[in-house]
Each structure stands twice: as structure tokens, then as C-alpha cells.
Amino acid sequence: MIVYKTEDELRRMRESAAIVGTILKELRPLVKAGARTLDLDAYAERRTRELGAKPAFKGYRGYPATLCVSVNEEIIHGIPSSRALRDGDVVSVDFGVVYGGFYGDAARTYAVGEVTAAARNLIGTAEASFRRGVEQMAEGNRVSDISAAVQACVEAQGFGVIRSFVGHGIGRALHEDPQVPNFGLPGRGPKIRRGLVLAIEPMIAAGDWEVEILADGWTAVTRDRSLAAHFEETVAVTKRGAEILSAEDGSGTPAGSPKEQPHA
Numbered sequence: 001m002i003v004y005k006t007e008d009e010l011r012r013m014r015e016s017a018a019i020v021g022t023i024l025k026e027l028r029p030l031v032k033a034g035a036r037t038l039d040l041d042a043y044a045e046r047r048t049r050e051l052g053a054k055p056a057f058k059g060y061r062g063y064p065a066t067l068c069v070s071v072n073e074e075i076i077h078g079i080p081s082s083r084a085l086r087d088g089d090v091v092s093v094d095f096g097v098v099y100g101g102f103y104g105d106a107a108r109t110y111a112v113g114e115v116t117a118a119a120r121n122l123i124g125t126a127e128a129s130f131r132r133g134v135e136q137m138a139e140g141n142r143v144s145d146i147s148a149a150v151q152a153c154v155e156a157q158g159f160g161v162i163r164s165f166v167g168h169g170i171g172r173a174l175h176e177d178p179q180v181p182n183f184g185l186p187g188r189g190p191k192i193r194r195g196l197v198l199a200i201e202p203m204i205a206a207g208d209w210e211v212e213i214l215a216d217g218w219t220a221v222t223r224d225r226s227l228a229a230h231f232e233e234t235v236a237v238t239k240r241g242a243e244i245l246s247a248e249d250g251s252g253t254p255a256g257s258p259k260e261q262p263h264a
């Protein structure tokens with residue numbers, strides 16, 4: 001069952017998602033050679049609690065951390081560890097919070113130092129395909145119009161779209177209906193209408209789309225060990241159209257966070 005949000009609920013979701021966007025923005029300069037993935041996790045957890053929110057992933061089905069940090073052939077659900085990032089790594093950071101009863105969820109993929117041109121294209125295509133998807137998130141369209149647009153963008157670059165993980169509705173639960181695959185034929189699935197909030201999240205691979213789960217029970221890697229990238233935002237259909245609630249400009253940043261403080 002899809003839970004469409006009221007204007008008041010959308011206001012509250014803007015606040016949760018803005019916390020996600022704010023902290024992801026702060027993480028960006030910390031993703032550099034020598035940083036350990038658990039350092040990023042500790043930073044994100046501390047800032048989440050400072051802003052009065054709770055990590056969404058920690059404890060979710062037993063997941064042990066605040067962030068998912070997935071390096072190179074890791075697609076999603078990489079568990080932060082003492083692994084230090086190295087020049088040339090492709091690093092996906094996925095992060096969610098719950099604040100005032102509502103979840104926000106977003107992911108970015110960063111290049112550490114100098115990466116290959118192919119890696120840069122992969123990272124750019126993950127974001128570009130997300131934007132193609134959002135263009136389809138318009139009243140009257142159907143959910144699979146998003147899926148088809150993402151797939152077309154990714155495959156036009158010769159990359160693979162991961163099949164075994166999907167985007168999702170989001171609200172009072174991290175994962176709500178509907179599922180939002182990143183592939184499929186257009187014109188199928190539920191109609192998009194006002195109050196729909198989705199986490200749209202293309203996961204893509206430089207090679208094939210088959211996935212393996214590592215022995216830790218979480219980390220999803222490409223079976224062919226090709227590089228992967230992930231881009232995700234929490235997006236709502238409002239009276240102004242599709243609105244990216246987790247954008248890093250912090251349009252919905254709640255009071256008490258740095259954006260509201262006067263300059264020194």
C-alpha cells in the first residue's frame with residue numbers, strides 16, 4: 001500500500017531529508033586518501049545525533065553502522081571498517097536518518113584523488129540516470145516510467161543496471177511501497193500523484209549487472225568485480241512538481257543546524 005503524504009507530512013520529510021543532505025555535504029571533503037571508512041561513519045553518527053536525529057540504518061535488520069561505504073566493485077551495503085581509502089578508489093556513501101518520525105535516505109559516489117576516465121564516466125552516469133528518472137516523476141506518469149528512463153541512460157553508456165536491488169517509497173518507514181526498479185518497460189505500475197515520496201537510487205556497474213554477497217552477509221559486489229556507482233535522493237511530488245528533499249543546498253534545513261547559524 002502506498003502512503004501518500006499530506007502537505008504537513010511533506011514539510012516534516014523535508015526536515016529529515018535536509019539533515020541527510022547537510023551531513024552528506026559535510027562528508028564530501030572527508031572522503032580522501034588515508035581516511036578510514038569507519039572514520040567517515042563516526043563523523044556521520046556524531047553529526048546525526050548533534051542535529052537531533054537517529055541513524056536509520058544502524059540496527060536495521062542487524063546492520064551495524066550509520067553509513068554504508070562501498071568501495072570500487074562494492075555496489076552497496078559496504079560495512080565501515082579500518083580500511084583506508086586510496087587514490088583512485090570509487091567510493092559510494094549511503095546514509096539515512098529518522099527525525100520527527102520520518103526517514104530520509106540518500107547516497108553519493110565520490111572519486112578519491114585521480115580516477116580513470118572510465119570511473120569518472122561511471123560516477124557521472126549514476127547521477128545523470130537519477131536525473132533522467134526524476135524527470136519522469138510527474139503527476140500522471142507511472143512508476144515504471146522512472147525505471148525505464150534510468151535504464152536507458154545507463155545502458156546508452158554501455159554500463160549495467162543492477163537488478164537485485166531497487167529504490168523504494170519512504171516516509172514513516174525506511175522502505176515503503178512502491179518498489180522502484182532501475183530497469184523495465186515504461187507505462188507500468190502505480191500512477192504518480194501528489195504526496196508520493198520515493199528514494200530513487202540507480203546502482204550501476206561498469207560491467208555486468210550480476211551481484212554477489214560477500215561472507216559478511218551484507219556487502220554486495222559485482223560478480224565480475226567491475227566498478228560500481230550509486231546515486232540516491234529522497235524525492236517528493238509536491239504542488240511544485242518533483243522536489244529533491246535531500247539536496248545538498250539544504251533547502252529544507254531545519255532550525256539548529258549550521259545553515260541557520262550566523263556567520264562568524
Ligand code: MF3
Nearest residue numbers: 057058060063068077094105
Ligand atoms: N540505503 C539503503 C536503501 O536505500 C538501506 C540500507 S539498508 C541497511 O534502501 F541495512 F544497510 F541499513
Ligand code: CO
Nearest residue numbers: 105199201232
Ligand atoms: Co534507499
